[in-house]
Structure formats: structure tokens, C-alpha cells
Amino acid sequence: MNPTNYLYLSALLFSIGAVxxxxxxxxxxxxxxxxxxxxxANLAFVTFARMNxxxxxxxxxxxxxxVAACEVVVGLAIIVSIYRSRRSASVDDASLxxx
Amino acid sequence: xxxxxxxxxxxxxxxxLVIFGAGIIAVLVEAFVSAKLRPSLQLALSIGAVILAFAQxxxxxxxxxxxxADNSVIxxxxxxxMQGTILVFALLGLFLIADFEQFAAxxxxxxxxxxxxxxxxxxxxxTEIYPLTLFAVGGMMLFPAASDLITLFVALEVLSLxxxxxxxxxxRRRLLSQEAALKYFLLGAYSSAFFLFGAAFLYGYAxxxxxSGIASAISGGAGNDVFFLIGIxxxxxxLLFKVGAVPFHAWTPDVYQGAPTAVxxxxxxxxxxxxxxxxxxxxxxxxxxxEWSWKPLITSVAILTMIVGSIIALxxxxxxxxxxxxxxxxxxxxxxxxxxxxxxxxxxxxxxLAIYGLTTLGAFALVSLVQDSAGEVADLNRWVGLAKRSPxxxxxxxxxxxSFAGIPLTSGFIGKFTIFSAAYESGNTGVVVVGVxxxxxxxFFYIRVIVMMFFTDPEEDTVTVTIPPQFTSTVIWIxxxxxxxxxxxxxxxxxxxxxLSTFVR
Numbered sequence: 001m002n003p004t005n006y007l008y009l010s011a012l013l014f015s016i017g018a019v020x021x022x023x024x025x026x027x028x029x030x031x032x033x034x035x036x037x038x039x040x041a042n043l044a045f046v047t048f049a050r051m052n053x054x055x056x057x058x059x060x061x062x063x064x065x066x067v068a069a070c071e072v073v074v075g076l077a078i079i080v081s082i083y084r085s086r087r088s089a090s091v092d093d094a095s096l097x098x099x
Numbered sequence: 100x101x102x103x104x105x106x107x108x109x110x111x112x113x114x115x116l117v118i119f120g121a122g123i124i125a126v127l128v129e130a131f132v133s134a135k136l137r138p139s140l141q142l143a144l145s146i147g148a149v150i151l152a153f154a155q156x157x158x159x160x161x162x163x164x165x166x167x168a169d170n171s172v173i174x175x176x177x178x179x180x181m182q183g184t185i186l187v188f189a190l191l192g193l194f195l196i197a198d199f200e201q202f203a204a205x206x207x208x209x210x211x212x213x214x215x216x217x218x219x220x221x222x223x224x225x226t227e228i229y230p231l232t233l234f235a236v237g238g239m240m241l242f243p244a245a246s247d248l249i250t251l252f253v254a255l256e257v258l259s260l261x262x263x264x265x266x267x268x269x270x271r272r273r274l275l276s277q278e279a280a281l282k283y284f285l286l287g288a289y290s291s292a293f294f295l296f297g298a299a300f301l302y303g304y305a306x307x308x309x310x311s312g313i314a315s316a317i318s319g320g321a322g323n324d325v326f327f328l329i330g331i332x333x334x335x336x337x338l339l340f341k342v343g344a345v346p347f348h349a350w351t352p353d354v355y356q357g358a359p360t361a362v363x364x365x366x367x368x369x370x371x372x373x374x375x376x377x378x379x380x381x382x383x384x385x386x387x388x389x390e391w392s393w394k395p396l397i398t399s400v401a402i403l404t405m406i407v408g409s410i411i412a413l414x415x416x417x418x419x420x421x422x423x424x425x426x427x428x429x430x431x432x433x434x435x436x437x438x439x440x441x442x443x444x445x446x447x448x449x450x451x452l453a454i455y456g457l458t459t460l461g462a463f464a465l466v467s468l469v470q471d472s473a474g475e476v477a478d479l480n481r482w483v484g485l486a487k488r489s490p491x492x493x494x495x496x497x498x499x500x501x502s503f504a505g506i507p508l509t510s511g512f513i514g515k516f517t518i519f520s521a522a523y524e525s526g527n528t529g530v531v532v533v534g535v536x537x538x539x540x541x542x543f544f545y546i547r548v549i550v551m552m553f554f555t556d557p558e559e560d561t562v563t564v565t566i567p568p569q570f571t572s573t574v575i576w577i578x579x580x581x582x583x584x585x586x587x588x589x590x591x592x593x594x595x596x597x598x599l600s601t602f603v604r
Contacts, residue, residue: 007303010299014292014296017292018289018292018293021285021289027281027285030285031285031288034285034288034289034292037289037292037293037295037296038292038295040296041292041295041296041298041299042299044296044299044300044303045299045302047303048299048300048302048303051303052302052303052306054306054307056302056307056308057299057302060249060302060308063249063252063253064252064295067252067253067256070256070260071256071260071288074260074263074264074284075263075284075285075288077264078263078264078267078277078280078281078284079281081206081207081267081277082277082278082280082281084209085209085210085273085274085277086274091281091285094277094278094281094282095278096274096275096278097275097278097279097282097352097353097356097357
């Protein structure tokens, strides 16, 4: 199968994630959209590894997974602490700044 | 199949290894040492590590340039200069962090809860700020040294993740602080996803993630241009976000305002060095051959950044937000250094980053001193007539503002002059004209603040200027002296930078 199709899929997933970050309100869902973007990048890396015929891209995918896991730890800590003080995880509610 | 262990040149990596090692030890200290000993032990450990790492940088200066860790890190002159600068800022940042009762006793406790009150009363402070600072410093040192896209990405995350947490650690106004952390985190993660996606497409274009490999793929011209353009666009979004350029600046004022002032000071100074260091390396080495593809984009971003930063700053009523917009405008000035794309542009950028960071640290240190019973007062209206109450503080703040404005005899003037003349030499006349004009606009609001402090009578006497703790006054004095010294005698530093400023490809 033509590997280019995986690139289209990757670009599609990335766009869904990028649009999701902008339109969704819940911080957790926004965060999941960001994870979707990272995974889209991963898919692109693996596809390019196949197209270029070297393994670098596949190794990078592992690095990305580790980094994404770290990001989850930090992100959920922030989101949970803000939820505990406000009883809401909506991004729109957090608007005390910028007034 | 055999497995070859990578060859690491520990000596060249020593500055970073010291910082990361100390960061890990600091985590253990946090876990096992009693609450009473912790603050002083953590402070001593962090300051010791920063000084030791700085000594390693000094030891490495002048040695031959090396690529280490299987070509994933380059240690050359500009990198060592930036690492040294970051370490100096880290030291001053740690001084500010050490002095202040401005951090949450327990970041996990709900604001206003019994748990939080108990923690403050019993003095059981958590000191996670120190290991977080160390990891952020380590990431910042690695970011400009990385010579492949994946090391760049990992360094970007290592420097960003601790900063997201540090932004949320303020003791007072915790909701604002947490909000700043949330915004910084979501937007930061969003932009690093763009960075990674761009890295993927550059890898697809060049077949390698090495910056040198990308440069030779560009000069070879065999790759797929669509991949290249997608890659370069997405990668630039990630980088421009970190430097706070318009239109990716939305996080800057909110985070600068909400974060504890010591963290803002450190972040504003050191992140700029790291992010511009990496941007300079990418644009000067990997992408220099494809100037046609990114120059129009970066030119328009630079112009937009200078104009928007200067003009919106006029309308700010909060000192920290005003300084945030001024940092956006400065990001625009620094982008002209990238556009220059020559040796003097690189040298000017390095100089500008160093002196801008010192001035910024001093300015934010001063902001933290103006207080009322509820803590810091950042509202500009209440700074009216500050010179009547504390002439020294007002004079220092005026000096820093004049340096931001680029008035002669301050370091800011030399910085702007060198960076604009480098951009002019390389033919970017339009950007330079916009830069000079927006500097004039910016000078207006800096001088407005000075007039407010010195020539307007205070209406009410509620703001006090606290007597600076030892560490903070050290930072303010160092910042003020360097601002003046590099304004009057910039030659030694400029010469030192010029002697080392070429990137190895």
C-alpha cells in the first residue's frame, strides 16, 4: 500500500486535534486533542521512516511516547489542582487574568 | 545483531550533567530530608550546582568545538556563551526564589483550605521549586546545543514542563497563578505538538533529523518541497511560540502576570536565551540555504511582533503585563537578529539576550518589592509618586525602563544599536525602520511610567516598599550595575562574543 496515505491520515488526525483544541471547552478534552496531535506526528515519523528506509523515525516515536507520558503527568496535575479549587475544568471559566 | 553503545564525551557535557544530576539529588532531598532542613539545603545544593556548572563552562571555553553524544549535541562558542548566560540568570533567579515567601506551602492543597493554613502555620514548606528550576535550567542549556530535531524536542519539553508547574506555585492569588499554569501548559503543549509535527515533515524531507543533514538536503535540492514547507512552517510555529512572537504571544501577559514574580523574572530572562539560541541555530545552520522559504514569514512576524508589542503595552495598567508586552516587543527586535543571517547578527543577538535578561531580572525583582498588606501591588495607578516614598527603588526602576527603551548610556541602547545595524548591513532595511519606529512608541510608555513615579503626587499612601532582603538587593544591584556598565563600556563583552560567534554546522 502506498505509504502516502498514512501521511494523509496523519495530517487529518493532526487537524482534528488542532481544531479540537480551539473549539472544545473542557481542559481534559483539550488535552486529549493535544495528545492526538502528538500521535499524528508519531504516525508521520513512522511513515517517513518507512519511506526513507531508515529506523530513525521509529526510534523517535518511542521518544515522543515518553515525552507525551511526562506531559500527561504535569498536565493532569495542573488540571486536577485547578479543578479542586474551582470545581470546574472548563477552560472558559479560567478567565481571571487578562481583565 | 551487535549493539554499539553511543560514545558520550562526558567532559563536554559536564555543565549539563552537573545540573541534571543536582536536579535528581534535589528530588531525593525533597523526599527524604526533614522539612526544617530542606529550604536551606535545597538552596545550597542548587546554587552550588549552578556555580559548579558555570565553572565547567569556563573550563570548556576556548576548547575546540565538538559534536558529542553521537552528533546529537554540539558544543561550540555561541552555545557555551548561551549556557553561561543561562547559568548566570539561573543563579540570580535562585536568589530571587530563595528570598521570597511567595511560594505556596503546598501546591496540592486547595486555596483557602484548612490544609493550606496548617501547612503555612507549621512552616512545612515544600521546596519542589528548586529541583524544578534545576531541570528547567538543564533543558534550557540543552536546547541551543541540540543538533538534531529530536534532541531539540526533548530539550524543549524538559525546559517547558517544569516551567508550567512553577507558574502555578504562587502563595497569594493562587487562582490567578493556577490559571496561568493551565494556560501556559495548554498553549505550550499545543505549540510543541506543532514543533514535533514540523520535525516529522523535515525528517520526511531530508531523511535525517540531523540539522547538518537537513542543510545538505537543502543544498542538494532533491527532497519533496511540500514536506519541506509543511515542516518549516510547523516547526517555526513551535519556536515562535516559545520566544513569544506575535501571533503566538497570547500566553505571555497572562503567564507573566499570574506566575510568582521570582519565577516570572527567571523565565522571562532565561527562556528567551534558550529559545532564541535554538531558533538561531536552526535558522543559521539547518535552514540558511532555504532563505527564500522562511525569510518573508519571519520578516512579517518580526514586524508584527514589534508593532503589536509596543502598541498594546501602552494600554496596560499592570506592571507585570506591561513588562510582558515589552518582552514581546523585544522578541521582535531579537527576530531581526535572526533575519540578519550573518556573523554580526549572531553576535548582536547573543549580546542582546545577555543584557536584556539582566535588565529583566532586575525589573521584576523590583516589582516584587512594592507591596501592600495583601502582597505585591502590580497596579500601575498605585505606583504613582513612588519616588517620594523610595527614591532609590524608583531610580533603579527608571534605569531599567530606560534600558528597555534603548536610551544611550544604558545597555539596551548598545543592544538595539548592534542588532539593528547587523540587520541593516544584511539588507533588511524595512524591518529596521519598523524597529526604530516601534522603539520610539515603546519609549513613550516607559517614560510615562517614569513620569508617574517621579513627577506625580501620590493620592493615597497604601503602598509600601519593603526593605529588600539581602539576596534580592544583590540581584537588583548586579542588574543595575551591568545595565550601566555594558551601556558605557560594551566593548569587552562585544569583543568576547565576536571572538566566538560562529555556529558549527
